[in-house]
Amino acid sequence: MNYTLDFTPVIDGLPSLLTACLGTFTLAICGMLLATVIGIGGVILRQSPLAALRWLVIGFVELIRNTPFLVQIFFIYFALPLAGVRLDPTPTAIIALGINGGAYAIEIIRGGVQSIPKGQMEAGLALGLHKAQVFRLIILKPALRAIYPSLTSQFVLLTLSTSIASAISAYELTSVSQRIESDSFRSFEVYFTVTGFYLVISWVMMRFFALFSARYFSYPVK
């Protein structure tokens, strides 16, 4: 028990750690965009008149929600080359994050769309609003507002799960910190500092989401 903490390798590695934060943000933002696209697409398919399509979406959502992200990322990492798609680890990780986040987004967005009473849409049309206006003002905005808290906290979880992408050595904070750790053997110091980085990253994201919400969704409902 004569261990002295030594943060010099961390301080020396600070520039590469900070750059790696950008890698984490890239993974997170691309993953969120892909997840949103999959989420909206999935909700549309989920309401298709074809039962087979509806069940396909339900099966996809349950499959993703009931298996670990780590297993999914391994599976995708090995399955893509077999399907003839050769990608670097980082794009592969984005696809995996998008697929994983998309399954959760489908469930969240579906709840939001269902929360808009049909009568509101009919009232909007009766008041002479154009169909696009009805969609934008009466369906989309209130639906977004209703799902905003759960969608954004899912996005924060997605950001944190980018650390798992280190398992296929995608470029992000965790993989860079593992490299510094294996060069210096200062495991605790490195991971302790990087944990702090993640805390700041998730805090910044939550603040941003809260500010956005205060700006766009702060109108009285009743």
Next chain:
Amino acid sequence: MGREEFVFLLIGLKWTVALSIVAFVCGCVAGLVVALARTSGIAIVEGVTAFYIAIFQGTPLLMQLFVVYYGLALVGIRMDAWAAVSVGLTLHASAYLGEIWRGSIEAVPRGQTEAAKALALGYVSRMKDVVLPQAIRISLPATVGFLVQLIKGTSLASIVGFTELTRAGNIISNQIFQPITVFGIVGALYFIMCCPLTIWGAHLERRFAASAR
């Protein structure tokens, strides 16, 4: 994939189940303490637990496992990967369950606490006999949901070097070069564990939604 490889995966599965149970049971005990501290009404205690919860909810589980794994060794506690990962997952679960149960304790109508106070019930009896039974009912769907998260989270123990289901899959996949088959089976095993719980959780949620109306 032969019979031997499959048995190796099943041994990994056994450790995943053991890890999930240990982390969930210990996490429940610690989580109850966190939830009670978080709703204690004492400003300092509430502040400290809020900070504790914020740290675990704001950092990746993988980092938490790394910090606990190397941090325990640092303070002189020699532990194998199994024990270190159990401690890490327990702490993680205590923060999440603490936050879930804080919400449910606060969701119990205030009048219940006030009535219990008016009946001169002490803190222990008030919590044990009045508030917690109702809070547990409210929290059940979210608690089951978190249990699924926790089972999936045990897969990260493989990165720290503990041979549970995912790492067993990694080892087999490196031996027989059939990653798709191996990870397909590994995924199916997780699915078999988690899906019944998910269905049960959704069922509980519907029942509570119906009874609340």
